[in-house]
Amino acid sequence: MGRKIIDRFTNLPVSxxxxxxxxxxxxxxxxxxxxxxxxxxxCLYHMVKYRELARARVNAQRRNYGARSYQIEMAxxxxxxxxxxxxxxxxxxxxxxxxxxxxxxxxxxxx
Ligand SMILES: [Zn+2]
Numbered sequence: 001m002g003r004k005i006i007d008r009f010t011n012l013p014v015s016x017x018x019x020x021x022x023x024x025x026x027x028x029x030x031x032x033x034x035x036x037x038x039x040x041x042x043c044l045y046h047m048v049k050y051r052e053l054a055r056a057r058v059n060a061q062r063r064n065y066g067a068r069s070y071q072i073e074m075a076x077x078x079x080x081x082x083x084x085x086x087x088x089x090x091x092x093x094x095x096x097x098x099x100x101x102x103x104x105x106x107x108x109x110x111x
Contacts, residue, residue, distance in 0.1 A: 030042050044076070
């Protein structure tokens, strides 16, 4: 067993698990896995997990897409997508590389 942690939570009349949760929360870590939090007390993964648990509990039919967890999920997804796009050069459907053209020659081509 490791050394006993002495801090402001040590003598609280709560369980060992609850102390862990309070310590994690005070350090802005997910109270389940210890990853950095995205909101109050959960990382994104556990935020989504908790949301889906809550939805299942009330047998939800609709989704509240304005909710924070959806917003963060969508923001992360679009960031990942644009990073992927930036990483590889644009290609035509036959695999040939797209050559950058100046706006003026693009106008000439269209005419
Ligand atoms: Zn977590």
